[in-house]
Amino acid sequence: MTTANCIEESKKNQENHENPSEKTEKKTKKKAPFSFMKSAFAGDIAEEIIFPYPQQSKEEKEETQLFLKELDKFCRENIDGAQIDLDAKIPPEVIQGLADLGVFGLTVPEEYDGLDVSYTFFCQAIGIIPRYCASLAATVVAHLSIGTKALYMFGTEDQKKRYYPKLVTGEWIAAFSLTEPQAGSDASGIKTSAKLSEDGKHYVLSGEKIYVTNGGFASFFTVFAKINSGDEEEKGFTAFIVTKDMHGVSIGKEEKKLGLKGSSTTPLLLDNVKVPVDNILGQKGKGFKIAMEVLNTGRLGLGGICAGGVKKAIEGSVQYATQRRQFGMSLSEFGLIQKKIARMGVLTFAMDSAVYLTAGLADRKDIDFSVESAICKVFTTECAWEIINETVQIFGGSGFIADYPYERALRDARITMIFEGTNEILRLFIALAGMRNVGEYFKKLGQAINQPLQSLGFLYEYFSGQVISSFVKEKINNASAQLSSEAAIVQKYIPLLNQAVEKSIRTHKKEVIHQQFILERVANMAISIYTLAACISRVDSSLRQGKTEADLDQEFTMLKTYAFIAEASLQENYQSLTNNCDKEIQKVSAFLCAAEGYPLPDVI
Amino acid sequence: MKIVVCVKRVPDTATKIKVGAEGNVIDTKDVEFIPSPYDELAVEYAVRIQENQSDVEVVIVTLGPAEASTEKVLRRCLAIGANRAILIESAGTDHDPYVIASALANTIKEESPDLLLFGIQAIDDDYGQVSSITSALLDMPLLWGVSEPLELGGSTVKGRCEVDGGVEILESSFPCAASIKGSITDIRMCPLIKIRRASKKEIKNVSAQLEDSALSVEKLELPAERVGGRIVGQGADAVPELFRLLREEAKVL
Ligand SMILES: Cc1cc2nc3c(=O)[nH]c(=O)nc-3n(C[C@H](O)[C@H](O)[C@H](O)COP(=O)(O)OP(=O)(O)OC[C@H]3O[C@@H](n4cnc5c(N)ncnc54)[C@H](O)[C@@H]3O)c2cc1C
Numbered sequence: 001m002t003t004a005n006c007i008e009e010s011k012k013n014q015e016n017h018e019n020p021s022e023k024t025e026k027k028t029k030k031k032a033p034f035s036f037m038k039s040a041f042a043g044d045i046a047e048e049i050i051f052p053y054p055q056q057s058k059e060e061k062e063e064t065q066l067f068l069k070e071l072d073k074f075c076r077e078n079i080d081g082a083q084i085d086l087d088a089k090i091p092p093e094v095i096q097g098l099a100d101l102g103v104f105g106l107t108v109p110e111e112y113d114g115l116d117v118s119y120t121f122f123c124q125a126i127g128i129i130p131r132y133c134a135s136l137a138a139t140v141v142a143h144l145s146i147g148t149k150a151l152y153m154f155g156t157e158d159q160k161k162r163y164y165p166k167l168v169t170g171e172w173i174a175a176f177s178l179t180e181p182q183a184g185s186d187a188s189g190i191k192t193s194a195k196l197s198e199d200g201k202h203y204v205l206s207g208e209k210i211y212v213t214n215g216g217f218a219s220f221f222t223v224f225a226k227i228n229s230g231d232e233e234e235k236g237f238t239a240f241i242v243t244k245d246m247h248g249v250s251i252g253k254e255e256k257k258l259g260l261k262g263s264s265t266t267p268l269l270l271d272n273v274k275v276p277v278d279n280i281l282g283q284k285g286k287g288f289k290i291a292m293e294v295l296n297t298g299r300l301g302l303g304g305i306c307a308g309g310v311k312k313a314i315e316g317s318v319q320y321a322t323q324r325r326q327f328g329m330s331l332s333e334f335g336l337i338q339k340k341i342a343r344m345g346v347l348t349f350a351m352d353s354a355v356y357l358t359a360g361l362a363d364r365k366d367i368d369f370s371v372e373s374a375i376c377k378v379f380t381t382e383c384a385w386e387i388i389n390e391t392v393q394i395f396g397g398s399g400f401i402a403d404y405p406y407e408r409a410l411r412d413a414r415i416t417m418i419f420e421g422t423n424e425i426l427r428l429f430i431a432l433a434g435m436r437n438v439g440e441y442f443k444k445l446g447q448a449i450n451q452p453l454q455s456l457g458f459l460y461e462y463f464s465g466q467v468i469s470s471f472v473k474e475k476i477n478n479a480s481a482q483l484s485s486e487a488a489i490v491q492k493y494i495p496l497l498n499q500a501v502e503k504s505i506r507t508h509k510k511e512v513i514h515q516q517f518i519l520e521r522v523a524n525m526a527i528s529i530y531t532l533a534a535c536i537s538r539v540d541s542s543l544r545q546g547k548t549e550a551d552l553d554q555e556f557t558m559l560k561t562y563a564f565i566a567e568a569s570l571q572e573n574y575q576s577l578t579n580n581c582d583k584e585i586q587k588v589s590a591f592l593c594a595a596e597g598y599p600l601p602d603v604i
Numbered sequence: 605m606k607i608v609v610c611v612k613r614v615p616d617t618a619t620k621i622k623v624g625a626e627g628n629v630i631d632t633k634d635v636e637f638i639p640s641p642y643d644e645l646a647v648e649y650a651v652r653i654q655e656n657q658s659d660v661e662v663v664i665v666t667l668g669p670a671e672a673s674t675e676k677v678l679r680r681c682l683a684i685g686a687n688r689a690i691l692i693e694s695a696g697t698d699h700d701p702y703v704i705a706s707a708l709a710n711t712i713k714e715e716s717p718d719l720l721l722f723g724i725q726a727i728d729d730d731y732g733q734v735s736s737i738t739s740a741l742l743d744m745p746l747l748w749g750v751s752e753p754l755e756l757g758g759s760t761v762k763g764r765c766e767v768d769g770g771v772e773i774l775e776s777s778f779p780c781a782a783s784i785k786g787s788i789t790d791i792r793m794c795p796l797i798k799i800r801r802a803s804k805k806e807i808k809n810v811s812a813q814l815e816d817s818a819l820s821v822e823k824l825e826l827p828a829e830r831v832g833g834r835i836v837g838q839g840a841d842a843v844p845e846l847f848r849l850l851r852e853e854a855k856v857l
Contacts, residue, residue, distance in 0.1 A: 100793060
């Protein structure tokens, strides 16, 4: 996904939001609220979207808890993560056990014998698996979150009837195949082609896909290809269902990897594969939008995995730190270790808060959560990396030794910052998707400049700041009084985010999409704002349920600590918009690239 | 055939127990509750009977507070496969065994089961008396401590019961009661679809006039925290000191 793709993606998501599915439109009748973060970029605090913090119904909560217990027990008794890593293979009994529990039906509609659970349920369930084996978690989400997701969202009844019976039982494993050797982040550059056969019954697919998770044993592939056609509508790319039994499908060699060794990653080779026209997912030419919507929910799922998985590392860290003694004291008595442990806890608190707020938004089905899910992906994958890295540090030498599970955890965690959209690309997406909304506003302003007389009032208002303050909410009214100093941080930085965005659009106009130093800072501000707002809303809801500040001592302390971390990051990113060494950075990078390495001689 | 299984909710064995402010009860705030494991086995066993015979209904009866945590325990039993559940509402579960047994018996009487199952004891207070008193109040013979699946005939039940130092083979006519030991069956994995089906099954709340407990808990105390071992010295020279400490500090000699 290039920068242009980011904008493209942000547009698609907006279109999607503007045309909510008919079902929800009928049900709610009301115009769906906008996204919390996209509003924030415009300086508006759309607090009604995030307050109160979403809650599962009593029945759903009960169902979730009973299932999580069952899943946890199964994993504890049947999964040997170290062995799976060594063998680079997940035993079939483990897959079968998960299938028996109903895991492969979690995201299948009930009419196809699935369980169709909410995102809130889903994120919790897949947060259990990585505590035992991250390779297995990747395998499961590649099937559920991305492999079968386009079928769920865009499949026809006929397609669902054909494929769900095998997918829901785990008999068929699914994969999602977008990446190609020349098209990774820049997904629009895929070359796999689809040509309509002369009789009009098939598309003939040819091309090479790489890095397909589950490739080695999947039977069902969601494949993206470009239709060779002069038709404008069909340009762009299209999603196809390809099955392994189709003539011309072959699977390349297993890749050897740094981590997730138990998961399968292979090329998928398509050599004149005849795919029936009935196997097109969604509309022709709309494949990019489909891929982005699938990844949108996939990223939220990855958030669930990271937020859940780190709890195992924390358990290990705390146990070791309280038992291991050096200098006559346990490690947990040393300030530097306490700092690590506390930060693990606080980041996890923020990860959970953001993921389950976003899951709740996703469950409403009438709201755009694309920026929020990208925030969750970037934030949780980086927190998970930090937490596992610090776990290795707390374990000292043992952390590095393979008898302990943390070197494996570190290897497994690394990929999360790369796949499902690299964190660089997602930062650009967060900033640009937010800016696009503000950009629309500027367009209106552009018209005003062209028609000065009629629009004088409008311009005057804008420059005096009245437009903003007339339709924008600048205060959080919903948060309980005890949370006012944390809410004040969000209240302070949302207008500053808006100002930063407006200033950069004004300065750089269309070129703003190439100002990556700015975009990154804007994205970092958005990440801190959203994660802190999520923590505030979460604690606020607990207060409103009748708990007292004393009951919530742990939550309050974590919130205060996270607010401190978030504020520091906001300050730093905001200040470095104006006070930075970007020019020097560009120059140094250019020196190195020109020298094809480090440019200076070794110092004697 | 109708099978009633009595189930008690107990704190999860993984829960860190805290003593409440009153000093004689467990602080149930933040405590996870589970069906007492022997009771859960009795439910599983009843469901297995149901799977192998036509026309068996399995009904769960519990006594406890009408709150989400009790309901969750019942849902768990319904997810294993029981058909419906009855919750006898009471403030807590810390009554004496006779009081609990009479409340259970009153409710069970109306159900007139053919077979009444209990776990051999609850794992929180370990009284192990409720099965005996309840079946006595209901005038039902009790097969106590059944360790293997019952032989269910047309009109009789035969059970192998483990007693101290031996085995008793008991036979009874229907209706009859049995308390179940750990070895009778094992708990199977419970797929989500069964959990979901359980959410639609009936839980009936009934109120109970509980008698006053004759037995009351005076005080609960957590076991003293274990302190690590200590090396008092080396070789023969250390022996007198070791004896002194064993006598004076550890007070074991
Ligand atoms: C284990 C594993 C499993 C995978 N599973 C799947 C799967 O199931 N299905 C699938 O389709 N793909 C899968 N992938 C592919 C994965 O999604 C891509 O590797 C990822 O999108 C990055 O693409 P790339 O490798 O081509 O890197 P590039 O796109 O070449 O990126 C290289 C670096 O440049 C940065 N970069 C690129 N463009 C920009 C820009 N515009 N601005 C700033 N920085 C930029 C990137 O952030 C990255 O740091 C998998 C990969 C791995 C390793």
